[in-house]
Amino acid sequence: MSDHPVVDRFVGYLREHNLPVTAQRLAIAETLLTSHRHLSAEEVAQEVTAAGRKVGTATVYRTIDTLLESGLVVERDFGEGFRRFEPARDIPHHEHLICTQCGKVEEFRDERLERMTTIVAESRGFARQRHRLVIHGVCKDCQTGVSR
Amino acid sequence: MSDHPVVDRFVGYLREHNLPVTAQRLAIAETLLTSHRHLSAEEVAQEVTAAGRKVGTATVYRTIDTLLESGLVVERDFGEGFRRFEPARDIPHHEHLICTQCGKVEEFRDERLERMTTIVAESRGFARQRHRLVIHGVCKDCQTGVSR
DNA sequence: ATAAATGCAAAGGGTTTGCAAAGGC
DNA sequence: GCCTTTGCAAACCCTTTGCATTTAT
Numbered sequence: 451m452s453d454h455p456v457v458d459r460f461v462g463y464l465r466e467h468n469l470p471v472t473a474q475r476l477a478i479a480e481t482l483l484t485s486h487r488h489l490s491a492e493e494v495a496q497e498v499t500a501a502g503r504k505v506g507t508a509t510v511y512r513t514i515d516t517l518l519e520s521g522l523v524v525e526r527d528f529g530e531g532f533r534r535f536e537p538a539r540d541i542p543h544h545e546h547l548i549c550t551q552c553g554k555v556e557e558f559r560d561e562r563l564e565r566m567t568t569i570v571a572e573s574r575g576f577a578r579q580r581h582r583l584v585i586h587g588v589c590k591d592c593q594t595g596v597s598r
Numbered sequence: 599m600s601d602h603p604v605v606d607r608f609v610g611y612l613r614e615h616n617l618p619v620t621a622q623r624l625a626i627a628e629t630l631l632t633s634h635r636h637l638s639a640e641e642v643a644q645e646v647t648a649a650g651r652k653v654g655t656a657t658v659y660r661t662i663d664t665l666l667e668s669g670l671v672v673e674r675d676f677g678e679g680f681r682r683f684e685p686a687r688d689i690p691h692h693e694h695l696i697c698t699q700c701g702k703v704e705e706f707r708d709e710r711l712e713r714m715t716t717i718v719a720e721s722r723g724f725a726r727q728r729h730r731l732v733i734h735g736v737c738k739d740c741q742t743g744v745s746r
Numbered sequence: 747a748t749a750a751a752t753g754c755a756a757a758g759g760g761t762t763t764g765c766a767a768a769g770g771c
Numbered sequence: 772g773c774c775t776t777t778g779c780a781a782a783c784c785c786t787t788t789g790c791a792t793t794t795a796t
Contacts, residue, residue: 469750470749472752472794507753507785507786508755511786512751531785545718547718547724550727563718570706570733571695574706575738576733580735582731582732583730583731585718585719587727588725588727593723593725618769618774620770620776640760656762657776679760680761681760753791753793755788756787757787758785759786760784762783764779764780765781769774771773
């Protein structure tokens with residue numbers, strides 16, 4: 451029992467799979483599952499360290515793999531040369547808006563867009579499985595010249 | 599003057615920028631600009647070598663950079679861990695459909711989809727610059743069980 | 747006690763860079 | 772001949788792996 455239900459779900463996953471519940475796994479899971487940002491592996495390590503609970507790089511990657519397998523975390527590739535991770539919320543699917551100035555990532559969901567991808571795929575003989583949309587632009591703050 | 603007008607355009611670009619027209623650059627440009635596939639840097643090198651005109655990896659990358667700067671080639675990131683390149687055709691923008699079975703990549707263009715990304719971005723205060731959509735699914739051939 | 751996880755460092759893939767040698771102009 | 776390009780290898784970045792040590796169960 452932790453402060454966060456999501457972390458408890460991860461503990462449940464570990465137990466079900468006879469995987470030891472270690473301090474490192476908890477620290478990493480808590481950091482990643484309670485974050486509202488899209489963290490890179492390195493950022494996860496930094497945040498865990500900042501919270502006073504040091505972990506090795508390999509452990510971060512290995513635990514992220516486990517979190518991905520558990521389905522509690524999903525990975526994103528914004529073409530930066532490395533992956534980012536975020537908690538898998540109940541949102542079935544969402545798109546991303548990325549600010550080309552400050553790097554901020556916003557999420558949104560659009561039913562019409564969703565439907566349109568299915569229609570387009572089918573019109574070309576494809577049985578649609580999933581899709582991924584990223585829109586790049588300048589966010590409101592950066593447009594109005596707010597200092598980050 | 600080569601067999602391919604696009605290659606000639608690249609030669610023109612090199613001349614305009616006082617960049618030497620080398621055999622390697624021609625070989626790489628011809629391979630990439632006349633390809634109908636999305637080639638990786640490694641594949642470009644392989645194809646050039648297969649054509650009996652060997653080039654070094656560094657040269658491939660540097661020439662691709664030049665081709666990107668010339669605007670004759672665009673880069674794509676399909677999340678494979680490396681980039682792919684394709685000739686920039688006259689299509690202003692196009693989306694990609696990827697078959698999850700055979701890996702085939704199809705391109706398409708859809709005005710409505712395009713407009714929708716602008717509307718969505720603006721509704722969240724973003725000044726849209728560009729976007730990228732990839733739809734994953736199973737192509738017709740793979741659905742009907744055609745042996746690759 | 748036992749089997750697994752950790753941490754470190756080394757290896758691994760894709761890409762870039764530094765520098766001497768080669769080659770357009 | 773000058774100056775850029777080439778090619779090789781080393782350097783880089785993110786990620787994975789090997790192995791001795793620590794740890795959960």
